[in-house]
Amino acid sequence: MATAGLAYRRRHKRGTILGWLLFALAVLAVLIVVLVPYGWMVSGSFKSSVELQAADVTRPGQEPSWIPRQPTLDNYRNVNRTVRILDYLKNSLIISTGTMVLATTLALLAAYALSRWAFPGRNAYVVSVLSTQMLPGILFLIPYFILFTWLRNQFGVQLRDTYIGMIITYTSFALPFSIVMLRSFLDSIPVELDEQAQIDGASRLRILFSVLLPLARPGIVSVAIYCFIMGWNEVLFASVLTGTSTRTVAVGLLEYITAHEARWTMMMAASIITSVPVLVLFSFLQRYVISGLVSGAVKG
Amino acid sequence: MPPEGSAGREAGRARRRPLGTLRDVTTQPQVRARAIEAAPLATAAPIPGTVPTRPIPRGRGAVHKIRRFLIRTGPAYLFILPAVAAMLFVHYIPMAGGILVAFKDINLFTVTRWYDAPWVGLDNFVQGLNPDGFLGSRFWQSLWNVTFFGAVTITAGYVIGMAVALLLNREFPGRTLVRGIILLPYITPDSVAYSVWRFIFQARIGLVNMWLMKLGIIDEPVIWLVGSNAIYAVMLAAIWKGWPFAALVLQAGLQTIPRELYESAMIDGASRWQRFRYITLPMLAPVTRMLILVSILWNYNAFNQFYVMLGKDPGPAADVPSTLILRETFSTFNFGVGSAMSVVLMGVMLVLTMLYLRALRASERGQA
Numbered sequence: 001m002a003t004a005g006l007a008y009r010r011r012h013k014r015g016t017i018l019g020w021l022l023f024a025l026a027v028l029a030v031l032i033v034v035l036v037p038y039g040w041m042v043s044g045s046f047k048s049s050v051e052l053q054a055a056d057v058t059r060p061g062q063e064p065s066w067i068p069r070q071p072t073l074d075n076y077r078n079v080n081r082t083v084r085i086l087d088y089l090k091n092s093l094i095i096s097t098g099t100m101v102l103a104t105t106l107a108l109l110a111a112y113a114l115s116r117w118a119f120p121g122r123n124a125y126v127v128s129v130l131s132t133q134m135l136p137g138i139l140f141l142i143p144y145f146i147l148f149t150w151l152r153n154q155f156g157v158q159l160r161d162t163y164i165g166m167i168i169t170y171t172s173f174a175l176p177f178s179i180v181m182l183r184s185f186l187d188s189i190p191v192e193l194d195e196q197a198q199i200d201g202a203s204r205l206r207i208l209f210s211v212l213l214p215l216a217r218p219g220i221v222s223v224a225i226y227c228f229i230m231g232w233n234e235v236l237f238a239s240v241l242t243g244t245s246t247r248t249v250a251v252g253l254l255e256y257i258t259a260h261e262a263r264w265t266m267m268m269a270a271s272i273i274t275s276v277p278v279l280v281l282f283s284f285l286q287r288y289v290i291s292g293l294v295s296g297a298v299k300g
Numbered sequence: 301m302p303p304e305g306s307a308g309r310e311a312g313r314a315r316r317r318p319l320g321t322l323r324d325v326t327t328q329p330q331v332r333a334r335a336i337e338a339a340p341l342a343t344a345a346p347i348p349g350t351v352p353t354r355p356i357p358r359g360r361g362a363v364h365k366i367r368r369f370l371i372r373t374g375p376a377y378l379f380i381l382p383a384v385a386a387m388l389f390v391h392y393i394p395m396a397g398g399i400l401v402a403f404k405d406i407n408l409f410t411v412t413r414w415y416d417a418p419w420v421g422l423d424n425f426v427q428g429l430n431p432d433g434f435l436g437s438r439f440w441q442s443l444w445n446v447t448f449f450g451a452v453t454i455t456a457g458y459v460i461g462m463a464v465a466l467l468l469n470r471e472f473p474g475r476t477l478v479r480g481i482i483l484l485p486y487i488t489p490d491s492v493a494y495s496v497w498r499f500i501f502q503a504r505i506g507l508v509n510m511w512l513m514k515l516g517i518i519d520e521p522v523i524w525l526v527g528s529n530a531i532y533a534v535m536l537a538a539i540w541k542g543w544p545f546a547a548l549v550l551q552a553g554l555q556t557i558p559r560e561l562y563e564s565a566m567i568d569g570a571s572r573w574q575r576f577r578y579i580t581l582p583m584l585a586p587v588t589r590m591l592i593l594v595s596i597l598w599n600y601n602a603f604n605q606f607y608v609m610l611g612k613d614p615g616p617a618a619d620v621p622s623t624l625i626l627r628e629t630f631s632t633f634n635f636g637v638g639s640a641m642s643v644v645l646m647g648v649m650l651v652l653t654m655l656y657l658r659a660l661r662a663s664e665r666g667q668a
Contacts, residue, residue, distance in 0.1 A: 026467055027478060034482055037540070040507050041496045057503075057510045057521055064505050110383035117376035125380070132391050134649060136601050138622045139642040142629050143394035143401060146414050153412045172390030175383060204375050233489040235604045236622065240630055250491040254608060257498075264499055271492040282487045283480070 039066065044268035046071045052265055075269035082263060085270045088252035091163075093277075095248060096231035098167035103174040103227040104220060110175075111182035112208050116194065129176045137173075137236050144169065145240060161243030169237055174227040181226070185219025186212060229278055249274050402639035411635060424640035428628075438616060438624055439641055443648065446620040449535060450599030454592065456539045461546025466580075468547075469554050479551075486544040494608035497537035501525055501609070530610055530618040538605050546591060553587035554580070589660055596656065600649050621645045 044052070047068040055064040080086045114122060148160040159165030189212055197207045213220065231248075238251045253274055256267035401414065402424055410417040430436035468479060485493060500507045501524040509521045524533040561579050570578070603622035606614050612631070614623055621641065629638030 023467070023472070027472075030464055030467070031478065031481055033540070034484060034544075036507075037493070037496045037500060038484065040500055044499060052505055055505045057506070057513050063510050063513075064507070106383045106386055109379045113376040113379035117373055119373045119376040122376075125384070128392075129387070132387065132395075134597050134653065135395065136622070136642055136645050136649065137603070138601070138625050139398050139639075139646055140391070140394050141626075142635055142639050142642065143397035145630070146401065146406070146411055146635065147394060147397065149411055150414060168386075168390060172386060175387060179383060204379075229487070229489075233491070235491055235607060236626070239607070240626070250489055253491050253495060264502075264505070267495060268499065271495055275488055275492050278487060278489055279484075282483075 041268050041271055043068060044265055045075050045272055046073070047265050048072050048074065049263065049265050075265045076273075079266055079269050079273065082266065083252060083255045083270070085249065085252060085273070088247050088249040089273070091242070091246050092232055092249040094163050095166045095170065095246070096228045098163065099170040099174060099231040100224050100228040102167060103171040103178055104224045106171065107175055107178035107182050107223060108208070108213075108220065110179045111186050112212065114179070114183045115186035116191070126180075129179055133176045141237060141240060144237070148241065160241055161246050163246055166231075166238070166242060166246055166248075169241060170227075170231045170234060173234075173237075174230050178223045178227060181223055182216070182219055185216045189215050225281055228281065232278055398639050399643055401635055402643045404636050406635040406639075408633040411633070414635075417636075420636065424636040425644070428637045428641040429644060435628065435637065438619060439621070439644075441616055442619040442621045442624045443645075445531060445618060446600060446602055449531060449538070449602065449620070450596065452535050453538045453542055454595045454599060457542040457546045457595070458588075458592070460539070460543040461548075462550055464543070464547045465550035465554055466576075468551065482544050482547060484544075485541045486548065488541075490541070490604040491608050493541050494537055494605050497533070497540070498525065498609045501533045501537075525610060527615060528617045530614060534605050534609050534618065537609065538602075541605070542595075546595075549587055549591050550584060553584045557583045593653065593656060596652060597649060600645065600652075 043066050048070055051069055052064070054062060056062045057064070113119070114126065145160075148165065151157045151159055159168070193211050193215070194207050197211045202210065233250055234248070235250050238248045242248055242251065253267065253270055256263040256270065403419055403421065404414070404417040405420045405423070406414050406417045427433065428435055428439055431440055464482065468475065468482075499505075503509060503521040503523050506521075506524070508524065509518070512518045512522070522529065524530065557580065561583075562575055565575050565579060601622060602620055603626075606618065606620050606623050607626075610618055612623065612627060614620070625638045625641050625645070628634050628641065
């Protein structure tokens with residue numbers, strides 16, 4: 001009896017070790033698939049452009065290599081020389097931060113109203129918010145362009161190729177999702193807290209900022225990050241509505257490759273620089289952002 | 301100030317309700333349930349919503365009712381007004397404008413006085429949709445391309461996302477780190493990720509051709525980013541970028557499945573596959589539904605991956621509606637036709653959403 005039990009346990013143990021090994025291999029495979037492009041990006045950013053131009057997959061010994069043959073920092077040093085990527089970074093920073101502040105504020109006020117009042121027209125509003133998310137972005141782009149051109153010619157209001165024009169544009173795209181997400185966060189805070197504060201004589205606005213805001217901080221943070229990343233990553237509108245003075249990094253990055261010259265090594269260096277703000281923001285606040293994004297996505 | 305007209309109208313509607321109906325959040329079942337949870341002692345009495353700071357005027361006259369309504373509900377309109385105004389000016393009005401423009405002849409010369417441009421009826425639609433014309437055939441081709449693209453990327457993204465979510469749904473050292481790393485593709489900016497993939501797919505200096513040559517699958521470098529191969533290259537990159545989101549959402553869904561279900565199934569002798577088929581999949585159905593719907597909608601907006609990897613004109617075999625409309629509008633300056641095509645794209649998305657929702661409802665009824 002005892003030996004049988006022992007044998008069983010040993011067999012079971014061996015099964016577990018094999019299982020763990022397979023499991024570890026599977027996880028490793030997933031990680032490799034995820035990380036290969038990043039590895040290629042980093043390696044490319046340290047290669048000299050001469051090395052890359054000489055590379056050729058057809059000639060043995062001349063294939064592009066993972067380890068740069070003559071590692072160099074030139075790509076990082078000259079990253080701003082052909083493409084004004086640092087200006088584009090500044091533009092992106094201004095536009096994304098502006099979007100973040102404006103969209104989060106408006107969304108917070110709207111979500112407060114949706115969460116704490118059952119006013120007539122509320123459901124219609126929620127439906128209209130959700131349905132704007134379904135519409136193709138390109139449908140808005142053409143009227144925007146016409147509207148911006150018209151405003152400039154008719155009233156002298158310049159919106160195209162200005163920070164404020166881009167901030168307004170991106171705010172409108174960030175708003176629907178932000179409102180829905182923040183509302184679900186505010187809904188989870190008991191109304192008793194509002195009542196308590198109201199009995200103590202706090203105004204509506206005071207309740208929002210002193211009572212609800214601290215409690216909804218994870219939600220607000222994830223909405224803010226979402227807005228920032230949206231502004232940082234957007235390509236379609238930026239490709240049409242930005243010009244020389246507001247070009248964002250998402251579009252500017254593509255300028256390294258022209259019809260005449262492909263500056264891949266510099267582009268890879270610039271890619272790394274472009275990703276850093278997003279990755280840093282995200283890893284700081286990973287927990288908040290993920291729970292926020294998932295709840296938003298699952299609830300729609 | 302709340303918009304006077306709408307407040308008045310709403311007040312009129314409020315008048316039709318029985319007198320004394322509390323119009324506050326606690327009439328909402330889920331909020332009330334939460335409120336009750338939070339304050340178990342107060343369950344007997346109806347919980348008042350928000351105690352008004354000003355005394356509510358009593359009285360039965362219409363004036364009193366309107367005043368009461370404004371004091372109680374007015375602030376809601378104040379808070380929501382900025383968002384409504386923003387969305388009015390940047391969503392609703394432009395959308396209406398976009399639909400109007402689709403019926404006008406607007407080009408580079410008439411764009412500044414777009415309201416004076418001549419009405420052309422359905423001409424723009426005919427030009428943009430006629431399958432015998434150059435533009436129309438490109439448009440239908442682009443719709444087919446994006447549908448094919450979506451069918452492959454969404455399916456692959458879901459399957460891989462599900463596999464990885466199941467794989468990581470257990471305790472092991474370093475799980476948080478692994479979960480963080482697999483999110484990288486999702487959070488990397490589109491233009492960065494697809495630029496890197498464009499680099500990887502280069503014919504002479506690219507990683508893909510290097511590996512295929514080394515494995516002896518090909519003898520000479522394949523041109524990936526031009527012609528008929530291009531859409532497959534973009535697909536691969538898009539799957540790489542897209543599956544982590546599916547994995548993320550499915551992971552969250554997996555955590556909501558009660559462990560007892562699996563335990564009782566194991567006692568009943570259910571195999572691993574049976575547990576997946578009869579517990580995991582049905583329990584993940586709501587999440588799956590939402591995920592697929594969102595993915596389909598996103599897919600028809602697909603632009604970044606094609607624009608970054610293939611440029612303004614991906615060629616007929618890899619053109620998608622967004623790139624086609626963008627070229628037609630901002631390179632040819634045919635604003636009317638561009639708008640007409642985007643209106644059709646919107647129609648396609650609406651129809652697909654409705655069909656999808658209807659199919660889901662039918663299948664649910666079938667199961668019940």
